[in-house]
Amino acid sequence: MKNFKLVVILALFAFSASAQDLAMTTVNNYGTYTPIEEKEEIIPLLNESKYTYKYKGENVVVVFSEDKHVEYFNEGKYFIKSDISWVSEDECYMTLQESNLPNFPFKKGIKLKMKITKIKRGYIFYESTLGGRTWEGRMRKLY
Structure with missing residues (x-):
């Protein structure tokens, strides 16, 4: 009976240790578990x-900072401000926070997914998805 109690205690200890290890991990892109501290x-x-692109013949200035994204239209008169969450070095989600752009159809909280597809000669080529619609674009880096 003494050995049985010892086995039960060891089994409970092993289960709690593995549950704790599982709680302290995250699934990476390859479907395997990576400890959180190694992320x-x-x-x-x-x-x-800073970048620029053309929209309806006008230059739009795009500013990326650590966790923010702002697009300035009509020489800064209008803007779109978003929070950025990067999921990899070339892919992010932008969550709309504020806009004063006339006739802008989207509301605060909507998320746009952007994937950088290529960088060439000072241009960033990307694919964006918003509301079930996907399009490609490019921005030129401002120096």
């Missing part, structure tokens, strides 16, 4: 930088 820091490709 790599994401360094985004578009951190602390």
Whole structure:
């Protein structure tokens, strides 16, 4: 009976240790578990930088900071401000926080997914998805 109690205590200890280990892990992109403390820091490709693109013949300035994204239209008169959450160095989600752009159809909280597909000669090529619609675009880096 003494040995049985010892086996039960060891089994409970082993289960609690493995449950704790499982709670302190996260699933990575490959479907395997990685301990949380070993999770790599994401360094985004578009951190602390400015870009421009054309929209209806006008230049739009896009500013990326650590966790913010702002697009300025009509020489800064109008804007779209979003929070950024990077899931990898080349992919992020932008959550709309505020906009004063006339006739802007989206409300605070909507999420846009952006995937950088290529960087070439000062241009960032990307694919964006919002509300079930996907499109491709490019921005030129401002120096």
